[in-house]
Every structure is written in structure tokens, then in C-alpha cells.
Amino acid sequence: MEDVSSRGRKHSGFRNRVLIIIGLMIVAAAVFVVKQQRQVSTSSQESMEDRPEESDRSEQPATENPGPSGQPKPAVLPRLVDLGADKCVPCKMMAPILEQLKEEYKGRFEVDFIDVWKDPAAGRSWRIRVIPTQIFFDRPGEELYRHEGFFSKEDILKKWKELGVDVE
Secondary structure, three states: OHHHHHHHHHHHHHHHHHHHHHHHHHHHHHHHHHHHHHHHHHHHHHHHHHOOOHHHHOOOOHHHOEOOOOOEOOOOOOEEEEEEOOOOHHHHHHHHHHHHHHHHOOOOOEEEEEEOOOOHHHHHHOOOOOOOEEEEEOOOOOEEEEEEOOOOHHHHHHHHHHOOOOOO
């Protein structure tokens, strides 16, 4: 009988050690996740602090808004910047619309696309939360309107009209 009870205690002791190890692994994983979230939060707050306040943006020259390559781009025409990714489904749906707009409205407004999966820094600098995001700029380069998600050609043209850009 002693053999059976000692085997039960050994088995019970092993089970307790395994449970303790699993518990420690869960705690370690939770600590890791919290640290990662704090780093992401801190880095996004730092990048937000680097960005000018909304009230300061209107005083910036047009060359402050980066073009598709991230380089400053002088504003000659109103501009639509679409931030997305070439592998995102709604972004793929936007691609032919952007190409049509680029061709059909050449000389009235510019259309640029930035792939934020290939250039994550661009997404951070533009404060992108969702892709696709479309940002409408006037001639001097001031942001007029921002839309998140799929945006149809008709709705884009309607928005340009609302913003005072001649698309007729």
C-alpha cells in the first residue's frame, strides 16, 4: 500500500511543478505583451509630439507635406493622397479608382498613393489609423479632409466639389 500512496504523491508533486511552470510562462508572456504595448504607445506618442498641432499646420508651407516618396513636394494643384497597401483588399479596390482619377482629372488635382506596409514610417508620419485613408489637400498644402476606408470615385468627386475644387 505504501507504494501506491507514494506513487500518488510523486505524481501529484510532478503535476504541481508542471502547473507552476505553466503559470510562470503565462505571467512572463503577459509581462512581455504589456512591455510591447508600452513601447508602441510611447513611440506613437513621441511621433505625435514631433507633429505640429492642428493650429500650427495652417502656417506651414506647402512643401511640408511629403509626396509619395516621402520627400517634400511643392503644391501646384489640389492633391489627394491615398495611404494603403497593395495587398489590402479595400486598398486593391481603390487602386483602379485612383488610376482613373489620376488620368481623367490630370491638371485639376493630383493623386498619390503611399504603401504604408512597405513604408511604415510614412503611416506613422501621416498618423494613419486605418487603411485605406484618403487625405485631401488644397493648393497650399493644407489638409482639408480625411476619410478612412474605401471611398468610391463618385464620393471622391463629390467631396472635391464640396471642398471647392472644380471637377466638371
